[in-house]
Amino acid sequence: MTNTTSQDRQHGEEQTFEPSAEFAAQANATAALYDEAAADRLGFWAEQARELISWDTDFTDTLDWSDPPFARWFVGGKLNVAYNCVDRHVEAGHGDRVAIHFEGEPGDTRTITYADLQREVSRAANALAALGVVQGDRVAIYLPMIPEAVISMLACARLGAAHSVVFGGFSSDALRSRILDVQAKVVITADGGYRRGKPSALKPAVDEALAGGDTPVEKVLVVERTGEDVAFDAERDLHWAEALAAQPDTHEYESFDSENPLFVLYTSGTTGKPKGILHTSGGYITQNAFAMRTVFDIKPETDVFWCTADVGWVTGHSYVAYGPLAAGATQVMYEGTPDTPHRGRWWEIVAKHGVTILYAAPTAIRTAMKWGDEIPAEHDLSSLRLLGSVGEPINPEAWMWYRRVIGGDRCPIVDTWWQTETGAHMIAPLPGVIATKPGSSQRALPGISVAVVDDTGEPVERNVAGYLVITEPWPAMLRGIYGDPERFKDTYWSRFENMYFAGDGARYDDDGDIWFLGRVDDVMNVSGHRLSTAEIESALVSHEAVAEAAVVGAQDETSGQAVVAFVILRGGEEQTEGTVEELRAHVGREIGPIAKPKRVHIVEELPKTRSGKIMRRLLKDVADNRLVGDATTLADSSVMDVISASVAGEK
Numbered sequence: 347m348t349n350t351t352s353q354d355r356q357h358g359e360e361q362t363f364e365p366s367a368e369f370a371a372q373a374n375a376t377a378a379l380y381d382e383a384a385a386d387r388l389g390f391w392a393e394q395a396r397e398l399i400s401w402d403t404d405f406t407d408t409l410d411w412s413d414p415p416f417a418r419w420f421v422g423g424k425l426n427v428a429y430n431c432v433d434r435h436v437e438a439g440h441g442d443r444v445a446i447h448f449e450g451e452p453g454d455t456r457t458i459t460y461a462d463l464q465r466e467v468s469r470a471a472n473a474l475a476a477l478g479v480v481q482g483d484r485v486a487i488y489l490p491m492i493p494e495a496v497i498s499m500l501a502c503a504r505l506g507a508a509h510s511v512v513f514g515g516f517s518s519d520a521l522r523s524r525i526l527d528v529q530a531k532v533v534i535t536a537d538g539g540y541r542r543g544k545p546s547a548l549k550p551a552v553d554e555a556l557a558g559g560d561t562p563v564e565k566v567l568v569v570e571r572t573g574e575d576v577a578f579d580a581e582r583d584l585h586w587a588e589a590l591a592a593q594p595d596t597h598e599y600e601s602f603d604s605e606n607p608l609f610v611l612y613t614s615g616t617t618g619k620p621k622g623i624l625h626t627s628g629g630y631i632t633q634n635a636f637a638m639r640t641v642f643d644i645k646p647e648t649d650v651f652w653c654t655a656d657v658g659w660v661t662g663h664s665y666v667a668y669g670p671l672a673a674g675a676t677q678v679m680y681e682g683t684p685d686t687p688h689r690g691r692w693w694e695i696v697a698k699h700g701v702t703i704l705y706a707a708p709t710a711i712r713t714a715m716k717w718g719d720e721i722p723a724e725h726d727l728s729s730l731r732l733l734g735s736v737g738e739p740i741n742p743e744a745w746m747w748y749r750r751v752i753g754g755d756r757c758p759i760v761d762t763w764w765q766t767e768t769g770a771h772m773i774a775p776l777p778g779v780i781a782t783k784p785g786s787s788q789r790a791l792p793g794i795s796v797a798v799v800d801d802t803g804e805p806v807e808r809n810v811a812g813y814l815v816i817t818e819p820w821p822a823m824l825r826g827i828y829g830d831p832e833r834f835k836d837t838y839w840s841r842f843e844n845m846y847f848a849g850d851g852a853r854y855d856d857d858g859d860i861w862f863l864g865r866v867d868d869v870m871n872v873s874g875h876r877l878s879t880a881e882i883e884s885a886l887v888s889h890e891a892v893a894e895a896a897v898v899g900a901q902d903e904t905s906g907q908a909v910v911a912f913v914i915l916r917g918g919e920e921q922t923e924g925t926v927e928e929l930r931a932h933v934g935r936e937i938g939p940i941a942k943p944k945r946v947h948i949v950e951e952l953p954k955t956r957s958g959k960i961m962r963r964l965l966k967d968v969a970d971n972r973l974v975g976d977a978t979t980l981a982d983s984s985v986m987d988v989i990s991a992s993v994a995g996e997k
């Protein structure tokens with residue numbers, strides 16, 4: 347198995363950081379949580395569900411696992427997720443508390459209290475209901491990072507309709523395939539958003555995705571954000587502001603079954619077709635409320651929480667939309683990039699709002715580290731008290747920098763391992779309880795059962811690389827792949843018996859702490875975003891000039907991995923000066939700019955086994971500038987010499 351990161355992760359391993367007495371004294375989490383959960387796991391989760399969530403009808407059973415891997419949590423319970431995220435805080439007298447401090451990239455701001463949010467979500471729910479959206483329907487959301495994204499998600503939840511948020515950086519093709527797969531009735535979009543100092547249009551991609559009128563989409567709600575001219579279909583399109591203004595700002599909610607679908611979020615798998623990960627209501631919101639309380643140590647009265655992820659990814663679902671609001675917290679939402687208009691933008695925002703808890707990806711931390719200590723030093727970061735990391739393994743060097751320069755050596759760091767599929771944090775140190783360790787996510791949270799196993803499913807010894815598995819069902823677990831139960835079983839439950847296969851390599855260290863070693867499948871992790879090699883390969887071969895393509899994730903100092911493509915042109919196609927750029931642009935159009943290969947190598951042949959499988963491992967060696975490994979299983983072992991020579995010649 348490949349193990350790309352363990353070497354630079356060895357040093358610093360001995361070092362741990364005890365929580366300060368001050369932090370420990372006020373921490374929400376206690377060591378007793380581990381014991382309680384170990385003694386009675388289901389009883390523990392039932393208690394969390396009843397304590398953290400308001401149910402309109404109490405549940406009768408905590409878990410139904412009679413038909414694995416299809417779980418039902420909090421059976422018989424009824425609730426409304428939007429009520430839990432908004433109304434109950436207003437009812438408890440916190441209507442004036444700020445829910446969202448919005449910072450637009452151009453510098454515009456909005457302050458939205460819980461009472462404001464209740465009115466906006468109610469209007470949006472009424473507007474969607476007027477368009478015929480009912481429980482069980484699907485609504486696609488294709489928006490920039492603006493409050494309307496969260497409002498739309500909550501409005502769907504309020505009606506019992508499932509949303510499917512498509513990241514604004516995805517192309518019209520990607521949007522279209524998701525709309526078709528999930529059979530969306532309504533799309534919510536915007537004219538555009540601001541990105542790197544300029545308006546960046548979104549609506550044209552929706553028009554393209556829906557052109558031909560062969561999708562189930564009946565209506566498109568368009569938020570005005572940039573004010574740029576966009577085409578408007580009088581039959582199909584409505585202005586968000588007008589549609590909401592026409593509705594009352596109150597809405598009587600219904601309660602839905604604990605297993606009512608909440609959302610479908612697409613993520614890259616090992617094959618070309620993205621998987622629609624299905625999440626439901628009661629278990630998802632319970633585990634996220636629990637994570638807010640224990641992992642983020644949230645104190646809703648005083649904290650200012652900021653998760654920098656886009657709502658197009660699961661981190662934005664759980665820790666922008668649902669988690670912080672279920673907790674009744676105040677959060678910051680920022681539209682743009684960290685370096686617009688200057689490289690201190692994030693730190694300026696932290697200082698301005700007195701952010702106390704910051705949650706970001708290692709790639710952003712490494713980038714800030716590269717830009718230099720002087721930039722954060724210009725801003726007052728003393729409000730910070732807890733830092734989080736998510737999306738990929740964080741190397742100890744970046745961890746130490748984060749702790750020292752951003753956290754002033756006083757903030758615990760929670761390195762949270764989880765996935766779109768797990769719905770909520772799974773492995774992370776509990777702050778105030780566990781001494782943190784640079785580079786390690788350490789241990790499973792209370793109530794979560796994981797193991798690192800070998801090929802046969804047996805737990806590995808310490809310091810031996812294996813596969814991370816989850817050995818017991820958990821409340822926020824995915825309930826399936828939308829419309830494809832067989833693929834759900836195959837992908838996650840067939841590798842090992844009765845265990846969920848996460849697709850990550852891991853090992854235990856001498857203390858029994860878990861270290862992640864990256865993906866063990868053909869999924870790449872670029873800047874914390876999951877991309878599939880197969881999906882990019884199929885985008886490349888859809889170009890008329892391409893005969894064959896192989897894609898690998900090469901090591902990259904900043905983004906963790908970078909997409910590197912090896913392409914064989916069709917007979918008769920000559921490589922010209924523009925070929926590489928054209929192929930990169932083509933992938934951008936097919937999938938989205940984030941999937942564009944950093945490098946494209948035009949080659950004569952690809953390394954294949956006798957059974958015709960491309961040996962990506964060898965291409966990865968070339969991409970990483972390493973000595974090419976064992977090529978003896980190749981049908982033609984001279985192929986690698988030719989490829990290495992031609993890649994070297996390009997440099």
Ligand code: 6R9
Binds near residue numbers: 659735865
């Ligand atoms: C939340 C999210 C999931 C994959 C996962 C793993 C990697 C995420 C990590 C981490 C090491 C961490 N990953 N967090 N690896 N340490 N703290 O990122 O979801 O986009 O579905 O990606 O990301 O490889 O399997 P998602």
